[in-house]
Amino acid sequence: MQFTQLGLSQPLLAGLAQLGFEHATPIQASAIPVILAGEDLLASAQTGTGKTAAFALPLLQRLIETSGEQASLTSPIRAVRALILVPTRELALQVHGSLQALARFTSLRSGLVYGGVSIAAQQAELALGMDLLVATPGRLLDHLKRGSVKLDKVAYLVFDEADRMLDMGFKDEIRAVLSHLPRARQTLLFSATLDDKVQGFSRDLLKSPKRIEVDSSNSAAKDxxxxxxxxxxxxxxxxxxxxxxxxxxxxxxxxxxxxxxxxxxxxxxxxxxxxxxxxxxxxxxxxxxxxxxxxxxxxxxxxxxxxxxxxxxxxxxxxxxxxxxxxxxxxxxxxxxxxxxxxxxxxxxxxxxxxxxxxxxxxxxxxxxxxxxxxxxxxxxxxxxxxxxxxxxxxxxxxxxxxxxxxxxxx
Known part of the structure; x- marks a missing residue:
């Protein structure tokens, strides 16, 4: 399926064209319509299948469509409307880089917070405001405790590699972060596996989610x-x-x-x-x-x-x-x-x-x-x-x- 068939706006299609992408991968073709329809999603796909764009593109599309609401806010500082939680610093950098590339021809602004680097520099960046925020749970919780960021306007929440977050013991940090988010939101959970641990965790987070399993959760990459x-x-x-x-x-x-x-x-x-x-x-x-x-x-x-x-x-x-x-x-x-x-x-x-x-x-x-x-x-x-x-x-x-x-x- 071509990206032009998925209801994406011209700025996003221009970004995809510059990256040389014309056809959606199976996870993208399956997930994008579900997310654009406002449904919660529980998805499983192996690495290298394009799952970052599978949630990034529809999130960017929905933010573009509601940009008028953001512009009408009394505060001149942009409020975070989409939060993407990831388990590691490297994945945070990767996801943020993909977001910037896909949103190149939009006016949307994204931010990035993770541990191991200066928290003061991140505070300065957060103070400028942003539409999307990519974060690791521990460092985001640090910023919330310091008052560096507010998440009361978040309408879209994404868990990327949820299985790894649980394996790394982030469950308590995640629950602490969730206490700062509105209950009325769209939640997307992506994981390489949908084992009992992940599914049990998802029950409290997702509301009547659509379920997508593009590849067998235990299969190795076919190439x-x-x-x-x-x-x-x-x-x-x-x-x-x-x-x-x-x-x-x-x-x-x-x-x-x-x-x-x-x-x-x-x-x-x-x-x-x-x-x-x-x-x-x-x-x-x-x-x-x-x-x-x-x-x-x-x-x-x-x-x-x-x-x-x-x-x-x-x-x-x-x-x-x-x-x-x-x-x-x-x-x-x-x-x-x-x-x-x-x-x-x-x-x-x-x-x-x-x-x-x-x-x-x-x-x-x-x-x-x-x-x-x-x-x-x-x-x-x-x-x-x-x-x-x-x-x-x-x-x-x-x-x-x-x-x-x-x-x-x-x-």
Whole structure:
């Protein structure tokens, strides 16, 4: 479906044209009419499917249509009419950047607040007034306590990546923010998954919402090729270095579970002459933005990240994602590999698998409802005496466990 068929005004169509967008993605084609109709929405879509524009475009359209109401306010300062809550700083920057690009030919003004940077500078920006505000819950609550911003005019509330907000423990902060909002509003909740936790959270927020699930909530991006290389744990680094050099990879995102492991891997990569940097919560916000910019511009070959830090990253032309370690939570695997294969581009996700990862890989396979066949790279074959999994003696029992878990999940 073309954007011209979705009832969007000329300024928004001009913004889309300048960005080179003509056709709506499935989530955009499904969500935009629902939001324009004033309905609450509970939506699930994977990363890279265009879900930011799916809520940004109709919000901008509705704000344009009601701009006369804003102009008639007695105060010359614009009141926040649309609030978008996101879990991380990186996602906040990404969403705000998308809003600015889409609203380029409108008179709407957007703002951004998140932690890790000067609160005074944000207070000065908020004092100028804005139509839309993108915020992380904790920093927004700080501004509300300081009186830097009022939310009593908010007519549209969006939760982006609601599942991650709950995983990061923002439930109390969110409820505190909600106490400052009008009860009469349109609420939109977007999440990669619509599990029981998300649905339970949504019941108190949404009023008779429309529900949209464009992709299976547990499916991996269809444009991502998934490979699993079996290798002994003490040879993972050697294999990673070999893959990067042999393939002449120029931009690689590598995931590890803990900050200490990330720092160790970065040190080893740099020692091997591979330009790398860590990306985790111990970095200041300014340092994280600098590292990410260097990576996007090709000054860094490898970015090694934890799951929390990397959620919300949007990197164009990212061809390779590597799971140096599988995540403890299977759903994080889907989020990780969703960093590549975005917006119709192809991508490759590689998992370095050792015998101690057996149960974690099995959980991922159950989640995806598919086997991820293992392969051996010549010169890096695992020691078959270390684990009978590679000899296949446990395969039958593993299949039974997957079938049992799949049955429980569908029941």
């Amino acid at each position: 991502v090729e998934q490979r699993v290389y079996a290798v002994d744990s003490d040879r993972k680094f050697a294999l990673l270095s070999h893959l990067i050099r042999q393939g002449s990879w120029q931009r690689v995102l590598v995931f590890s579970r803990k900050k200490v492991a990330v720092d160790k891997l970065v040190a080893n990569l740099c020692q091997a002459g591979i330009a790398s940097h860590a990306f985790h919560g111990d970095l200041t916000q300014g340092a994280r933005e600098k590292v990410l910019q260097d990576f996007k511009q090709g000054e860094l070959q490898v970015l090694v990240a934890t799951d929390v830090a990397a959620r919300g990253l949007d990197i164009l032309s990212l061809d390779y994602v590597v799971n140096f370690e599988l995540p403890y939570v299977a759903q994080d695997y889907v989020h990780r590999i969703g960093r590549t294969g975005r917006a119709g581009n192809k991508g490759v996700a590689i998992t370095l698998f050792s015998s101690e990862d057996t149960m974690l890989l099995e959980e991922v396979e159950v989640l995806l409802d598919k086997r991820l066949p293992q392969q051996w790279l010549p010169g890096f074959e695992p020691d078959l005496t270390k684990a009978d999994l590679f000899a296949g003696r446990n395969r039958k029992s593993a299949q039974k466990r997957r079938a049992k878990k799949r049955s429980l999940r569908k029941s």
